[in-house]
Amino acid sequence: MADTTPAPLVNLTVNGRALQAPAGTLLIEACKQNHIEVPSFCYYPNLSLQAACRMCLVEIEKMPKLQTACTVVVSEGMVVKSDSETVHRARKSAIEFILTNHPLDCPVCDAGGECELQDMTFTYGAEKGRFVEPKRHRDEQQWSPVVYFDRPRCILCYRCVRVCGEAMDVWALGVANRGINATIIPSHQDHLECEECGNCVDICPVGALTSGAYRYKTRPWEMKHVGAVCAFCGDGCKTTLGVRNDAILRGDNRDKSGINGDFLCIKGRYGLDFTQHPERLKQPLVRREGKLQPVSWTYALETVAKRWQEIQKASGSFGVVGSTRSLNEEAFALQKFARTVLQTNNLDHHRTADFPTLYDALAGRGPAPAPLAAMHELKAAPAVLLVGGNPTDEHPLLAWNLRWGYRQNKTRLYILNRGDIKLRRQAYRYAQADDLGAAVRFLNGEGAAAAASLTGVGEASEKRWPQTPVSTPAPLDEGLQDFRARLRQEQDLIIVFSAEVAGDDLRHLVAFGSGLSGATRYIALADNANSHGAADMGLYPDLGPGYTPAPGAPGLNLEQMMAALRQQNLCSLYVVGANPFRLHPVEPEALKQTFLVVQDLFLTETAQAADVVLPALCAYEKAGTVTNTCGEVQVQRRGGGFEGAKSDLEVLHLLADLMGAAWGAANPDRTLQEIRTQVKGYDVSLARLLAGESVLTLPLNGRVPRTAAPAPLRPNRDSLFTAGTLGRYSATMNSVMEKKLEQGR
């Protein structure tokens, strides 16, 4: 169990000020907490200590030499000077040394304006170069489609090496040569073989590592910087969009805000160029003479409303498929539109996690302690059980946090899954079973049947940090016994499970978790940016917002709607931000009798078959809220814009008005107000939301009634470089994949 007793405070004096800091704190951190700046390049919180840049040298009484504040731990009675003449001279000379070979190409450097070296030079001096010898020059290198290295700019702070190795567990960067020839090198001679996350680019204090997607496009001060929630996976990372003239030019998280701190994966950082993809729909399309032809918005919307009214008059059937990427307000408005305007319960979304069963299983447990875990809680969790899935690819932030916990807090990570995944390197124990359901039932105490299906058990496959030594591996069945026995001793466990655990298996998993003596919290892994929100908002044929029973008889689920479509039993299908035909192809012949309306960014498989296509805005171009896979709700801010497209919410309001429902103008704030009053758990503090925080919701309304037949989950199974249909439209991600193919991976 993690030691939770707070460290005792020690007293120290910095520049004559009496301070207190917990024992074990690094001096540089103690100063920072007390707003005393001690500059540094190589020091980076939560990465290993280097003491290489010598910027943080301070005077400490009773120590003859200047000391690096990044490696000295505070001690009782310590007397420190961080602003003495000696210290200032040392800082200035450190910068002067760094600048000897650093090119002064700030005017053309991507980092210009947001460069730590530039800032430090302005603050601490050495503005005049006294180094008159020729500077050493090396040509720039391209290490991957997204990572460029400009060696002369590199100041060898080793941040990139550490973030890649220690934090990402990729180890694709290293140091070669020695002395003045020392340089950062990529893993494979001249190129990187890595996860292309770009954290090395973000963490670089200067312009040595630059982004292939952003370089030379603009200057930082020409952009506005908008903190938005990533539109890709369900983790809910914040990405700071750099926006110029409504065009999104980059995403990063240099300000370390949001639930993801330093982290972004390739999708969040580089995938957002889909917003500028040339195939992006700029105008509504209506099928005329068998072909989709551009029309005005007014014409398109009137066409849709007219046709729907005709179908309603003829008592025809409707189907509605919602989005797992639209905002909560839009999902809420869509279910309201389906149920009140189109008056149908044939409503569903692309399901990738079994939230109704989870909430039903949790319903008996009472609200305290909260049975859901927030994303950041994984970093400090004493123990985590991961069942199924491969978070490294599908939930990169979650994987980052699991590695963080392992590295910083010795989190015991238990993995129960079907095959080898990278996170096993951090595993305390793992078990491999072909039948996860049977294995989960075994965990819950139901016989030894599951043990037979167990194909492997062990400890971490690779140890890079000291771990608790374990005895020799036990035989397989004993192995799972041991796995379960150890889990049963955990007092504070977070259970993370993928789409591989649903229905009755999930009930067993929750029963197992509830049976543990301590607090157990859960995270259901859902694939897309607002999968959890879509479920919470009631995009179900039988469940309304907050998993309450939907009025009226349950409608058709997605699979049933697709079947009905094939049998020409659906008069109209309205697809908002989804591409069901990718997983459920429908012959064009079968659609002849169906009026298909699709609202999307691109001409997807589904949109190509539509009668009317309405160009939509993406998540970065509208305001509202989203809910991540853990159930944390966050504000989505409008970053860019896109001429010719409309938000789903606006389209719904326009259509509702045309259909005579008189919804008035779209207003996300008003819709959020409706959500806050109607969806249990969403009555969150607006102040916290607006301050950029994530707030954990808990839409528990007691047992969840299921009247419709359970629909299967269809996880995306995304790789690091794919993201459902959306990922296809990112030129950067495609170029990364092409390069990997070229390199024979």
Add this chain to the structure above:
Amino acid sequence: MTKPHPLETRVVSRRFDQPDAHTLPGYLASDGFQALEKALAMAPEAIIEEVKKSGLRGRGGAGFPTGMKWSFVPKQSPRAKFVLCNADESEPGTCKDRLILEHDPFAVIEGMVIAGLAIGAKQGYIYIRGEYRYLLDRMERAIEEARAAGYLGKNIRGRGLDFELWAHTGAGAYECGEESALMESLEGKRGIPRLKPPFPAVAGYMGGPTVINNVETLASVPPILINGGEWFAAFGPPKNGGTRLFCLSGHVRQQGVWEVPLGFPLRRLIEEMGGGMRNGAQLKAVVPGGSSTPLLPASVAWELNLDFDSVAKVGSFLGSGGVVVLDENTCMVRFALRIMQFYRHESCGWCVPCREGTQWLQASLARFHGGGGRDADIALMREVSENILGRTFCALGDAAAMPTISILDHWRQEFVDHLNGKPCPFGATTLAAAH
């Protein structure tokens, strides 16, 4: 084989004129492994006490008391303990460890086993400088012979104690003589120094408590155990016990390595053992303890006694015992440049002041010596050296800065003489930048 000089006191080098001392029979014939036999009968604390009594201070350069270093190792440790022999003798002007490894390899082995007994380590490594690769064979053969005869391995001499030993070479890096960089290198990593604390005695090689000693230090241990710590201490002045191998090079008639008691006058070393200055020239400067120690002008050097405290008193260090003698015809700018070329080449590059500073100084000195100097350079080079001094991760930066500062201070006039495009007044040719 070197015959002893009449003025020498041969303790560590007592087998240098014995042709077969590098074989086990030869070693055993001259009191070989008698110290180990004695140590096997002693309590670990008693061994350490004896070494403390001898006043033995590290012969690698820093001069840390050996007995105290051994006593820092915790008695109980969940991790394996190690004894490492630092045979990465790389300090310019120093060539004594090479002779010990060549003539008396068993003395090093014996010293390491005794150190192992003293601290409770069961394993050791001899880390041999990459350029001394040719000594690896001899060392490994000696280890093999010692193991076969029961002086190494399991159950040494049937006394129930184990000690295993391996020899390993570096790849040619000065930095790997720094104890923690040596451990990194020995672990198969890049040779860069580690953060301290923890010190090696607590967490060293493979994270285990480690004692790391110089070759000469370890070879001094057997005679200390045989004859007693007090006997050894009596050779030198107080706190500077024993004898030391001095490597005399430079502008003397006879260069060589001689063992004398600490406190031996430098003047006699030069005049009587080195046969005086070459070609009857006048002495200009002396590097007292390897290239990283501040240089001493002739007036100071003539009066100097070679022990730790006396050299420290005149602002330099006894260092590794590498005494380099420079005569009046030496261009001190060129000498400073040559030293800086070495440190620029050997800087590991980990920290900023050393990596950038050595390059800066080397480039400036090269330009200066080549006739491109400016007035401002003299003060600037001194300031750059000052900015390196005491601010680097390990001592390599200091090693580069200290001799440079001493040259700039004592021989400033020579820099002035070089100014304004004048050729070197000593006729020294321009040195092209090494790299």
